[in-house]
Amino acid sequence: MQPILRLFLVKNSGDLARFGVILALAGLILFxxxxxxNFLSPYNILSFLRYNSMFALIALGMAFVIITGGIDLSVGGTAAMASVVAALLSPYHWAAGLAGGMAAGLAVGALNGFIITKMRIQPFIATLATMLAAYGTGLLLADNQSVSVSYDTGFTVIGQDDFLGFPIPAWIALAAYVLGWLVLQKLPIGRHILAIGDGEATAGLMGLKVERALAGVYLASGTLAGLAGVILASQFGAGQPTEGVGWELFAIASVVVGGTLLTGGSGSVGATLAGALLLAMVFNILNFENGLGWISLSAYWQSVIRGAFLLVVVVLQAKLMARHRST
Structure with a gap:
């Protein structure tokens, strides 16, 4: 049991807040x-995991970026562009579509890392610019329309099939989170990332290779966004150049709900996953509530409710952390 808890928690003052998101997720599932x-039916569980694996992946990349004290607004545009690239390459081979989409994400991540570390541009401005560029590139490549994928090369297996009774996208997300936990908790680069979040200048004085670590973090975020784009194209059968709007906000919200401070310096991979699942679960609950007929909420109202839910969770976590520090 202890190794499982370590995946969700780190030993600092934010542990209590991060444990709170796990309790909230468990409470929603019980409700x-x-x-x-049919809430716990295999169909609902598998559909939930299959669809939300994309958001879990971009949340993981965002967690590492925010731990360093940065931000990545380009993940939604990167995923949209990567879905188009993957769709265009899917007729050649499923591996070509997968590699092409991830390479597109990696290219955006590399550009972000270069602008931030070498040109000394603030992450907010740098990633805002690359977000716009990624959306524009995706629309140009797709000629402003959806791009159908090939069904003959096995590309759709990535997003639509199961392995051992579990959706392949969920397996991919799970593997990414296990790797992310190992990087953050077990490898020296993880300690470097946390140190940079505590203070970039101080980390430099300690002899840490700050620029290399920052570039690696943005590379990882871009690559994970590209992988999310591949799953998007494979799951829906088409590259979607207009998708991804608001994905960066979902990712940021997942990280914050998971107890990671926007100022950086601390964070938990497992709590980020719990945060992503918690926000996704709110929509799932609302869809079931609509089905009962007691209420009828459009997607717009659902967004309002999820935003209010996020605000409540953040306020409660802030109070928990303040109380924990005072004791």
Whole structure:
């Protein structure tokens, strides 16, 4: 049991807040199981995991960026562009589509890292610029329309098939999170990333290779966004150049709900996953509630409710952390 808890928690003052998101997720699952007949049905569980694996991947990349004290606004545009690239390459081979989409994400991540570390541009401005560029590139490549993928090369298996009864996208996300946990908790680069978040100048004085670590973090974020784009194209059968709007906000919200401070210096990979699942679960609950007929909320109202839910969770976590520090 202890190794599982270590995946979700780190030993600092934010542990209590991060444990809170796990309790909230468990509470929502219990509520849904008691209220809705098919909430725990295999169809709902597998569909939930298959679809939300994309958001979990971009949240993981965002967690590493925010731990360093940065921000990556380009993940949504990167995923949209990568989905188009993957769709265009899918007729050649499923591996070509997968590699092409991830390479597109890696290219955006490399550009972000270069602008931030070498040109000394603030991450907010740098990634805002690359977000716009990524959306524009995707629209140009797609000629402002969806791009159908090939169904003959096995590319759709990535997003639509299962392995050992579990959706392949969920396996991919799980593997990414295990690797992310190992990097952050077990490897020296993880300690460097945390140190940079505590203070970039101080980390430099300690002899840490700050620029290399920052570039690696943005490379990882871009690559994970590219992988999310591959899953998007494979799952829906088309590259979507207009998708990804608001994905960066979902990723940031997942990281914050998971207890990671926007100022950087601390964070938890497992709590980020719990945060992403928690926000996704809110939508799932609302969809079931619509199905009961007691309420009828459009997607717009669902966004309002999820935003309010995020605000409540953040306020509660802030109070928990303040109380924890005072004791």
């Amino acid at each position: 849904g199981a008691l209220r809705y007949e």
